[in-house]
Amino acid sequence: MMNNSTPARVFEPKPSQPAPVSTTGPLAWLRNNLFDGPVNSAITVIILAFLLWVIPPLLDWLLWSADFSGTTQSDCTSAGACWVFIQAWSQQLFYGSFPDAELWRINLSLILLAVVLSSPYWLPHTLRNRLDLAMLVVYPFVAIAILDGRLLGLEYVSTDFWGGFSLNLLLASASIILGMPLGFLWALGRRSNMPMARSISVILIEFFRGVPVLALFFMGSVMLPLFFPEGTNVDKLLRVWIVLTLFMAGYMAEVYRGGFQAIPAGQYEASAALGLSYWQTTLLVILPQVIKVSMPNILATSIMLFKNTTFLLIIGIFEVLSTAQTALTNSNWLGGYATEAYLFVGVVYWICCFGMSRVAANIEKKLDTSHKS
Amino acid sequence: MSGAKRPQPQSSSAPAFYNNPHVRAVFYQILLVCTLGYLFFVIIANTLANMEARGIKTGFDFLTTTAGFDILMSLIPYDATGTYLDTFFVGLLNTILVSIIGIILATLLGFVMGVAHFSRNWLVSRLAVAYVETFRNIPLLLQIFFWYFAVLAALPSARNSLNLADAFFLNVRGLYLPAPVEEAGATLFYIAIAVAIAAIIWFRRYAKKRQDDEGVQLPVWRISLAILVALPLLASLFGGAPFSFEYPELRGFNFRGGITVIPELMALALALTVYTGAFIAEAVRAGIQAVPHGQTEAARSIGLKESKIMKLIVVPQAMRVIVPLLNSEYQSLVKNSTLATAIGYPDLFTVFVGTSLNQTGQAIEIVFMTLAVYFAVNMTISLLMNIFNRKVSLVERK
Numbered sequence: 001m002m003n004n005s006t007p008a009r010v011f012e013p014k015p016s017q018p019a020p021v022s023t024t025g026p027l028a029w030l031r032n033n034l035f036d037g038p039v040n041s042a043i044t045v046i047i048l049a050f051l052l053w054v055i056p057p058l059l060d061w062l063l064w065s066a067d068f069s070g071t072t073q074s075d076c077t078s079a080g081a082c083w084v085f086i087q088a089w090s091q092q093l094f095y096g097s098f099p100d101a102e103l104w105r106i107n108l109s110l111i112l113l114a115v116v117l118s119s120p121y122w123l124p125h126t127l128r129n130r131l132d133l134a135m136l137v138v139y140p141f142v143a144i145a146i147l148d149g150r151l152l153g154l155e156y157v158s159t160d161f162w163g164g165f166s167l168n169l170l171l172a173s174a175s176i177i178l179g180m181p182l183g184f185l186w187a188l189g190r191r192s193n194m195p196m197a198r199s200i201s202v203i204l205i206e207f208f209r210g211v212p213v214l215a216l217f218f219m220g221s222v223m224l225p226l227f228f229p230e231g232t233n234v235d236k237l238l239r240v241w242i243v244l245t246l247f248m249a250g251y252m253a254e255v256y257r258g259g260f261q262a263i264p265a266g267q268y269e270a271s272a273a274l275g276l277s278y279w280q281t282t283l284l285v286i287l288p289q290v291i292k293v294s295m296p297n298i299l300a301t302s303i304m305l306f307k308n309t310t311f312l313l314i315i316g317i318f319e320v321l322s323t324a325q326t327a328l329t330n331s332n333w334l335g336g337y338a339t340e341a342y343l344f345v346g347v348v349y350w351i352c353c354f355g356m357s358r359v360a361a362n363i364e365k366k367l368d369t370s371h372k373s
Numbered sequence: 374m375s376g377a378k379r380p381q382p383q384s385s386s387a388p389a390f391y392n393n394p395h396v397r398a399v400f401y402q403i404l405l406v407c408t409l410g411y412l413f414f415v416i417i418a419n420t421l422a423n424m425e426a427r428g429i430k431t432g433f434d435f436l437t438t439t440a441g442f443d444i445l446m447s448l449i450p451y452d453a454t455g456t457y458l459d460t461f462f463v464g465l466l467n468t469i470l471v472s473i474i475g476i477i478l479a480t481l482l483g484f485v486m487g488v489a490h491f492s493r494n495w496l497v498s499r500l501a502v503a504y505v506e507t508f509r510n511i512p513l514l515l516q517i518f519f520w521y522f523a524v525l526a527a528l529p530s531a532r533n534s535l536n537l538a539d540a541f542f543l544n545v546r547g548l549y550l551p552a553p554v555e556e557a558g559a560t561l562f563y564i565a566i567a568v569a570i571a572a573i574i575w576f577r578r579y580a581k582k583r584q585d586d587e588g589v590q591l592p593v594w595r596i597s598l599a600i601l602v603a604l605p606l607l608a609s610l611f612g613g614a615p616f617s618f619e620y621p622e623l624r625g626f627n628f629r630g631g632i633t634v635i636p637e638l639m640a641l642a643l644a645l646t647v648y649t650g651a652f653i654a655e656a657v658r659a660g661i662q663a664v665p666h667g668q669t670e671a672a673r674s675i676g677l678k679e680s681k682i683m684k685l686i687v688v689p690q691a692m693r694v695i696v697p698l699l700n701s702e703y704q705s706l707v708k709n710s711t712l713a714t715a716i717g718y719p720d721l722f723t724v725f726v727g728t729s730l731n732q733t734g735q736a737i738e739i740v741f742m743t744l745a746v747y748f749a750v751n752m753t754i755s756l757l758m759n760i761f762n763r764k765v766s767l768v769e770r771k
Binding site: 033034036040043044047048193194195196197200210211212213214215218219222223225226227228229230303307308310311313314321325328338339342345346349350353354357 | 398401402405406409416419420422423424426493494495496497500506507509510511512513514515516518519522523526708709711712714715722726730736737740743744747748751
């Protein structure tokens with residue numbers, strides 16, 4: 001007989017594991033992103049405390065106890081920001097001292113600018129390639145004609161009255177538009193096999209990139225008049241425009257150079273095999289690819305130029321920052337509204353530049369035909 | 374074999390000489406040079422005629438004449454009896470000072486913010502993004518004005534200055550710091566520092582050799598730090614205190630003694646730091662993102678600690694992308710320091726191109742000298758950064 005006394009093994013279920021701590025939902029998000037270990041928790045708490053300390057008084061100053069309505073300094077009675085100041089100066093800040101009755105001309109040129117810039121989005125394919133470039137290059141001159149008025153038989157407005165943020169916008173776009181093709185020429189010159197063309201391009205590019213912008217503006221206002229024949233009086237804004245365009249061209253040339261370096265040699269060889277001439281190769285095969293590759297940098301350079309238009313204050317051009325400074329020293333508004341003024345101009349600029357960088361990201365995505373993962 | 378005769382190429386008409394690329398190249402270049410030469414000729418002729426008509430003197434004689442104006446701040450002894458050459462050097466040193474301060478602080482801020490972008494803490498990474506997007510998109514001049522006219526101008530008067538330990542004072546007239554004054558033990562102290570640095574260099578070499586030969590990792594950082602602290606400390610124990618401090622004191626309406634940092638310098642340095650820092654943060658972010666993720670994963674799989682992964686794997690590879698970008702950021706910082714002229718910080722541009730040019734009217738010489746300086750400074754930065762770049766760049770198979 002066998003001793004069968006071994007007790008039968010009884011099935012005993014192990015205790016079920018606790019449910020996993022939630023991995024979705026707001027609590028899990030907080031745990032993963034803010035309270036992930038003691039160090040992170042401490043940092044989070046410190047930052048939150050800081051934000052709590054800063055934001056409520058800031059909002060209070062900006063909005064809750066700020067003055068919004070009124071026309072003079074005496075309407076700013078509360079402890080908050082005095083937005084009345086901005087309101088009172090808003091026309092100056094945007095249009096400069098352009099005569100009231102002629103403001104539609106500035107608006108018209110800004111609308112035209114928007115039309116020209118957005119045309120690639122709505123023009124049909126067939127027209128796009130022919131019209132876009134022509135529209136762009138003609139635009140600055142049309143805008144000048146509209147603003148100046150003499151050519152079109154309108155009332156003449158001297159450039160002394162142009163100013164404000166619209167001037168920043170128009171000057172920046174006019175010099176970007178002309179600087180881009182000029183920069184492309186310089187970049188081509190830099191890559192050329194012709195030694196003279198190459199060295200001249202290199203000198204031009206390095207000069208305009210290596211010198212502080214301010215020095216360029218200064219040369220534009222002090223030295224450029226010496227270069228013209230005696231007695232010619234070249235308009236101050238025109239000189240600034242020349243300087244800005246050359247400056248833009250120098251930076252753009254380097255941007256294009258980066259683009260050129262990204263084009264494989266096979267592209268040149270293929271177009272040579274097709275029997276395309278130099279200009280056909282450059283304009284039909286290389287340029288589109290260069291623009292695609294360097295789009296982010298083109299827009300970054302444009303944003304830089306747009307921001308740099310504020311430097312014109314130093315040579316006495318009434319762009320927006322200069323207008324703000326004038327407003328701050330106005331005898332009717334001596335309440336010390338510097339913070340309000342700078343905040344306002346800063347926000348306006350921020351919106352424009354941030355918007356442009358979003359557009360850049362958008363275009364980059366649109367143009368992206370590569371297979372990078 | 375087909376019996377058909379192949380048509381022979383008609384070689385009788387050689388391409389016309391004007392279709393020869395070499396001939397064309399020469400022609401275009403001659404055209405270009407002639408046009409530019411003519412342009413230059415006209416410009417120079419016009420300039421000379423204009424200068425004569427306006428009675429502008431030429432030549433560098435003005436450099437030795439007395440300038441006769443005071444400068445707000447100078448690192449070398451200067452008063453109104455100095456020459457224009459002196460004003461040039463005062464301005465140059467002030468430019469270099471603000472550039473160095475700006476470059477160091479902007480690099481620190483930029484690196485912190487660039488790395489913070491990758492923080493696992495959501496708040497930290499959002500704050501880094503907010504910082505970059507805010508300050509990158511606002512004109513620098515506006516930021517300078519903001520710090521100068523809105524923030525620093527709102528500081529209390531000298532009597533009510535912000536006071537830290539009775540040694541540091543901050544008020545509307547500037548920042549006042551205690552100034553070190555050399556005492557008897559200073560020489561020994563300097564020698565100790567030099568010895569410490571030499572010892573550290575030797576120790577690092579030794580540690581590297583040990584690691585290459587035996588695979589032993591010595592705690593290089595801790596020992597270096599210990600040497601750097603201990604030797605000067607010993608020196609001051611034996612040789613007596615190397616420095617005494619001269620503290621700023623309120624006398625009448627203003628502080629006397631100590632080091633004064635004028636508000637113009639503070640505003641300019643702050644604005645340059647914050648503005649350039651945002652761009653450097655972007656460069657650092659781009660550099661870190663350029664390191665393939667597989668590198669981090671591979672490092673984790675061989676069991677490296679997170680801190681070592683950053684230090685040994687990610688940062689060295691990211692530096693290859695970051696350094697060229699840093700180079701151009703530093704150069705634009707130096708160029709942007711000319712905006713000092715807007716708030717009256719006496720940098721080269723303010724002093725020399727501003728005041729001196731106004732007084733002498735010698736635009737060509739002064740602008741030429743200034744441009745040469747900025748070129749030279751930027752070339753120096755470029756040279757240093759390229760040397761550094763060669764150190765961090767990838768060594769490929771030969």
